[in-house]
Amino acid sequence: PPPQAPHVIYQTGKKPDEPCSITSSLNYFPENEPGEVNVTSPPRSPPSNLTVVTVEFGCPSFVILDWEKPDNDTTEYEVISTAKGPDGEQVSVLTTNQTHTAVENLRPESSYEFTVKPKNELGVGPVSEPVSFNTESADPRVSENVSGKDAIWTQFPFTTDAHSDCHGKQFVKRTWYRKFVGVQLCNSLRYKIYLSDTLNGEPPPGAAASFRAPLSPSCRFHRAGKFYNIGDQSGFGEDHCQFVDSFLDGRTGRQLRADLLPPRQGYYRALRQEPVDFGQIGRHSHISYVSWYECGIPIPGKWL
Numbered sequence: 001p002p003p004q005a006p007h008v009i010y011q012t013g014k015k016p017d018e019p020c021s022i023t024s025s026l027n028y029f030p031e032n033e034p035g036e037v038n039v040t041s042p043p044r045s046p047p048s049n050l051t052v053v054t055v056e057f058g059c060p061s062f063v064i065l066d067w068e069k070p071d072n073d074t075t076e077y078e079v080i081s082t083a084k085g086p087d088g089e090q091v092s093v094l095t096t097n098q099t100h101t102a103v104e105n106l107r108p109e110s111s112y113e114f115t116v117k118p119k120n121e122l123g124v125g126p127v128s129e130p131v132s133f134n135t136e137s138a139d140p141r142v143s144e145n146v147s148g149k150d151a152i153w154t155q156f157p158f159t160t161d162a163h164s165d166c167h168g169k170q171f172v173k174r175t176w177y178r179k180f181v182g183v184q185l186c187n188s189l190r191y192k193i194y195l196s197d198t199l200n201g202e203p204p205p206g207a208a209a210s211f212r213a214p215l216s217p218s219c220r221f222h223r224a225g226k227f228y229n230i231g232d233q234s235g236f237g238e239d240h241c242q243f244v245d246s247f248l249d250g251r252t253g254r255q256l257r258a259d260l261l262p263p264r265q266g267y268y269r270a271l272r273q274e275p276v277d278f279g280q281i282g283r284h285s286h287i288s289y290v291s292w293y294e295c296g297i298p299i300p301g302k303w304l
Helices: 021-026 238-244
Strands: 007-009 050-055 061-066 076-085 088-096 102-103 109-121 131-134 172-173 179-188 192-195 231-232 262-271 277-281
Touching: 021 131, 021 179, 021 277, 050 109, 050 131, 061 179, 076 102, 088 102, 179 238, 192 238, 231 238
Parallel strands: 007 050, 231 262
Antiparallel strands: 050 061, 061 102, 076 088, 076 109, 109 131, 172 179, 179 192, 262 277
């Protein structure tokens, strides 16, 4: 088996009840500005000193890999992550032009192997020596750990009443009180959360059985299929992390008073555990909304 990876733990000052943040963790790694490179051959040397960086306890869903550039002919890298488990091997491949990257949607208490391959327009260079790493256990303060079950998020495109800094993949799932939650990713730990009464048409093929529960009798046809912002009457959406099954009060995007936000239709509530109402949020409603959330829950929670 490959050797255990050199492992560095960054002390970021995260409090135990704060959600993990990939975005904040990556701030410790300066971005390299790629310059003009006149390559004459494929990279000749493998990347070296491949190191796994984690943050304080309770963030097992991602690691940051860091390595040294092998030569001036390298312009980008393929990062190959392999999960070894009872169901065989799963492989994820990322491409980056930096000498670090976050590997996301890792499972707690699982074994992974990482390698990095240098590339340029003329070809691929030799791969780095593989290193292995075992993730820590999940933090019970974040959510209930349902052992052995896959995440229940289903990738499914939907339309939104946009107010979002996140423009990545979209996922949906059924909530505990017969609404659909839609998320659009910035990354697996930062996303915009929306709600809808129904999906646009039938549930997607292979959707979890929970999608097929009967819709609420109060479902209003004019909102069918569209996902709406969630407003907060008493804060800035910190407790909306409940919609993605997080026990934590989350971090949220820029927190503006309602009168500084455009008026729009949306769901809203004041407190965790309350049902939501539908109506105007923003502007004169005294109900604010935000552009992203960090809740400590990785979405989708598995490699696709």
